[in-house]
Amino acid sequence: MSEPPRLFRVGLLLTERCDVACRHCWFSCGPDRDATMSRGLAEGVIDQAGALGARWMSFTGGEPFLEHRLLLDLVAYASARGLHTEAVTNCNWAKDRRGAVGRLKPLAEAGLTALNMSVDDFHQEHVPVERVRRCFDAAKELGLKPVFMVAARRGGAITASSLPDLMGDPDIQVMGEPRKPHPSALAVETPFTPVGRGTLAEAATVGMGAATIRCESVLADIGVTPAGDVLPCCGPLACREDAVIGNAGNETLGEILGRARRGGRFTRIIEGFDVGDGYASRCDACMRLFGGG
Numbered sequence: 001m002s003e004p005p006r007l008f009r010v011g012l013l014l015t016e017r018c019d020v021a022c023r024h025c026w027f028s029c030g031p032d033r034d035a036t037m038s039r040g041l042a043e044g045v046i047d048q049a050g051a052l053g054a055r056w057m058s059f060t061g062g063e064p065f066l067e068h069r070l071l072l073d074l075v076a077y078a079s080a081r082g083l084h085t086e087a088v089t090n091c092n093w094a095k096d097r098r099g100a101v102g103r104l105k106p107l108a109e110a111g112l113t114a115l116n117m118s119v120d121d122f123h124q125e126h127v128p129v130e131r132v133r134r135c136f137d138a139a140k141e142l143g144l145k146p147v148f149m150v151a152a153r154r155g156g157a158i159t160a161s162s163l164p165d166l167m168g169d170p171d172i173q174v175m176g177e178p179r180k181p182h183p184s185a186l187a188v189e190t191p192f193t194p195v196g197r198g199t200l201a202e203a204a205t206v207g208m209g210a211a212t213i214r215c216e217s218v219l220a221d222i223g224v225t226p227a228g229d230v231l232p233c234c235g236p237l238a239c240r241e242d243a244v245i246g247n248a249g250n251e252t253l254g255e256i257l258g259r260a261r262r263g264g265r266f267t268r269i270i271e272g273f274d275v276g277d278g279y280a281s282r283c284d285a286c287m288r289l290f291g292g293g
Contacts, residue, residue: 007257009056010049011223011234012042014070018063019092020126024151026195026236029062035226036067039074041249045224046078048253058116058234060088060223065103072106079111086147088116091135092127100138107144114145119163121156122192133167136185146185148172153192160189191281195236213282214272219260224248230256232266235283237290265290 013027014037021030046057057078064071064087075085087107094100104115117139119132139146148167150160164172173183215233223231223238228249231238246256260266269286279285 006220007049007052007054007222007253008220009058009222010045010054010253011058011060011221012037012045012074013061013223013225014042014059014064014074015062015067016226017066018061018090019066020063020090020123022122022126024120024122024153024192026193026239027062033062036070037224037226039070041224041228042070042074043077045248045253046074046081046083048248050078050081050083052254052257054083056084056086056113058086058088060116060234063090063092065089065093068103072110075107075112076110079113084113085111086114086116087112088118088149089135090118090123090127091132094131094135094138097134097138100134101141104135104138104142104144108142112144114147115139116147116149118149118151119166120149120151120158121153122151124158129166136167136169140184148185148187150187150189151192152189160187163187191283193236193281193284193287195239195284195287212272212274213269213285215269215282215286218266218269218286219245219257222257232260235286237283237287240287240290243290 016027016029016033016035017031018029019031049057059071059074071087075087078085093103117132117135136146148163150158152159158166160174164170169184171180171182171184172187173180173185174187217233217235219232221233223234225231228247229244230246230248230253232243232245237243245260268289273289275285279288
């Protein structure tokens with residue numbers, strides 16, 4: 001067996017509440033959800049993650065900007081401990097330029113490293129694309145590192161390659177395309193995976209062909225829910241209740257990760273496994289493998 005991955009990033013799902021209910025949401029977040037992480041739990045996880053060698057803390061949800069005070073305090077707390085920080089958002093709050101700068105400036109001053117903006121056909125059913133563009137412009141103005149995450153669906157209009165035109169910035173670097181000399185942002189496209197509210201009919205690809213999948217994220221890029229459940233990754237595998245590896249309110253992060261690395265449940269995912277047809281994405285294949293599907 002190869003060496004288990006070291007902890008790289010922890011994603012704190014600060015809240016399950018969101019101001020929209022996107023059709024593809026893995027965790028089925030929305031206005032009717034209200035679970036929010038306590039400050040004490042979040043700070044404890046940040047302290048332990050740093051001690052375990054993590055480099056990044058990602059604050060996500062739900063929509064973490066609905067808990068702006070908590071988000072601001074935790075960005076400052078993590079930054080003061082030498083961690084890079086990222087906030088994930090749908091940008092729906094960026095209703096005007098002044099408001100966008102006003103929301104982001106305190107976060108930038110608190111040490112926020114990157115702003116991760118969700119933009120795709122699913123989010124833009126609810127969020128005007130102008131608000132994403134406004135948020136992007138404010139992030140650049142404040143010196144944040146902008147990242148776009150695109151969930152690509154079959155026949156979709158919004159792709160990573162469409163973002164330079166959509167955002168009015170030709171310097172956006174699309175992952176996988178030739179390197180730009182002075183990129184203004186990074187655009188990452190991931191295939192839509194039919195989990196949660198999602199349906200297979202909208203999957204970007206069905207049938208991967210012969211391939212070997214080896215995941216570098218499992219047990220290295222983990223998540224923690226508002227209730228403290230520790231997730232093996234921040235992908236759709238985390239939506240399986242039987243994939244939860246422990247609870248940060250009951251054990252230390254080191255104990256939880258140590259047991260998961262020794263237990264063998266994730267060995268095939270870490271070392272690589274062969275897949276054939278019938279999967280919508282790498283994450284879909286991984287999730288089905290774990291469940292024996």
